[in-house]
Amino acid sequence: MQKSKLIGNIEVPGDKSISHRVLIFASFCKGITKIEGLSPAQDCASTANCLSSLGLKINDKESNDAKGKQQSYITVEASGIKQLHAPKANLFVGNSGTTIRLLAGLTAGQPFTCQFDGDESIRQRPMARVLQYLEKMGAHIDYIDKEGLAPFTIRGGNLEGQEFKLKVASAQVQTAILLAGLQAKGKTTVHLPSIARDHTTRLFKHIGIPFQNNDGSISLEALNDPIRPFQYKVPGDISSAAFFMVATACLPGSKLVLTNVGINSGRTLVIDVLKRMGANITLLNTRIMANEPIADIEIIGGDQLVGTEISGNEIASGIDEIPILALAGAFCKGNFVVRDASELRHKESDRLQLITSNLKIAGVDITESEDGFTIVGKKNIPGGSLWQTHLDHRLAMCGLVANLLFDNPLSIEETASTVISYPDFARDLKSLAKN
Ligand code: S3P
Numbered sequence: 001m002q003k004s005k006l007i008g009n010i011e012v013p014g015d016k017s018i019s020h021r022v023l024i025f026a027s028f029c030k031g032i033t034k035i036e037g038l039s040p041a042q043d044c045a046s047t048a049n050c051l052s053s054l055g056l057k058i059n060d061k062e063s064n065d066a067k068g069k070q071q072s073y074i075t076v077e078a079s080g081i082k083q084l085h086a087p088k089a090n091l092f093v094g095n096s097g098t099t100i101r102l103l104a105g106l107t108a109g110q111p112f113t114c115q116f117d118g119d120e121s122i123r124q125r126p127m128a129r130v131l132q133y134l135e136k137m138g139a140h141i142d143y144i145d146k147e148g149l150a151p152f153t154i155r156g157g158n159l160e161g162q163e164f165k166l167k168v169a170s171a172q173v174q175t176a177i178l179l180a181g182l183q184a185k186g187k188t189t190v191h192l193p194s195i196a197r198d199h200t201t202r203l204f205k206h207i208g209i210p211f212q213n214n215d216g217s218i219s220l221e222a223l224n225d226p227i228r229p230f231q232y233k234v235p236g237d238i239s240s241a242a243f244f245m246v247a248t249a250c251l252p253g254s255k256l257v258l259t260n261v262g263i264n265s266g267r268t269l270v271i272d273v274l275k276r277m278g279a280n281i282t283l284l285n286t287r288i289m290a291n292e293p294i295a296d297i298e299i300i301g302g303d304q305l306v307g308t309e310i311s312g313n314e315i316a317s318g319i320d321e322i323p324i325l326a327l328a329g330a331f332c333k334g335n336f337v338v339r340d341a342s343e344l345r346h347k348e349s350d351r352l353q354l355i356t357s358n359l360k361i362a363g364v365d366i367t368e369s370e371d372g373f374t375i376v377g378k379k380n381i382p383g384g385s386l387w388q389t390h391l392d393h394r395l396a397m398c399g400l401v402a403n404l405l406f407d408n409p410l411s412i413e414e415t416a417s418t419v420i421s422y423p424d425f426a427r428d429l430k431s432l433a434k435n
Helices: 016-028 042-053 097-107 128-137 171-181 199-207 238-249 269-276 312-318 322-330 342-346 351-361 393-405 416-420 425-432
Strands: 005-010 030-036 057-064 070-079 113-117 140-143 152-155 163-165 188-191 212-214 217-220 231-233 255-262 280-289 292-300 335-338 365-369 372-376
Touching (some): 016 171, 097 113, 097 128, 269 280, 269 312, 322 351, 322 372, 342 351, 351 365
Parallel strands (some): 163 188
Antiparallel strands (some): 212 217, 280 292, 335 372
């Protein structure tokens, strides 16, 4: 079967990780914050809905720019630090781990009780990794069904700053503790075992929340006065761009430019790995926007990629991209090996298990290990098999990309879950595919 090529330019939607933070940090302002390019992901809508239940006023707006072009943006109206309202019902976070963990940190400092819950996937994801620290700072946590899992309640209030050494390089856990620390008495310090994405401190700096950074350990004290409302334009999401990058690299004759993509060094494993595998990738117009590095990424599909190993501290910078990188690995010359990635078992699904079983049944020579997998690459993958997603958006998007690369079409369990991070992914991918 003749394979398509991907040709053209595309601007992927705003970064999900940054969008959550901009919405949440706007709660520390007194007045109206204006956000352009907020991620359309359902996960970010979950954050916005929970913040609305906590008393923030969040609205979609439109205006004309200087050239008369219509622009849409979001406004967030808040009353300042510690001014949230007790929610009238549960805070339902849907599928979003970032929402539940970051909002746990935010509400831990508020003098009321909140009950958090989410979908079936959220109910299986580890919450104690955040809540144990909030508890040590003085929040009261009650697990409703099972210890360590959602649903749970937080009774917030008088927090004391503490110093914590995290075992996992988790930006979510670090951010949750810092959000609690901004409402705690004394100093809060978080040490990470290795580098993770630093969107939180970049945004703190951009909007004027004081903190100290000592070799990656972040300290801060209570924020006593509200910060000034700000304006922010969210960069494109490299985790969404990754799907197009892998597809283009694996389809000879393809050429794509992904414009305005965030290239925070805590997120760029996908670029580093594809380059290591021999992909033709160029970062054009690298620049700083709202204290985040961004670029236009040009990628040209060519020769067969070569195998590589991904392991150790670099895993955190591509934690969400390893499933799609596995697809590049399936087509490589040699071996593609992932180690030290057991965190993938605690995402929206057990991604090590699911990517391995999907690829194996499609005809890939892949062996799962406790903390990764090994692939012996091939030029052609038969496909024609069932592709399970377990309602995990990134697995559904991998399936759509695999359909461009495998010899026979897959039967993808569902693609509706793409709404979690990139609602128009299937349409955008199709619009770039040329025969
Ligand atoms: C995120 C951090 C990562 C990532 C998640 C978003 C964030 O999780 O997998 O999709 O926005 O901080 P961990 O920090 O738990 O690894």
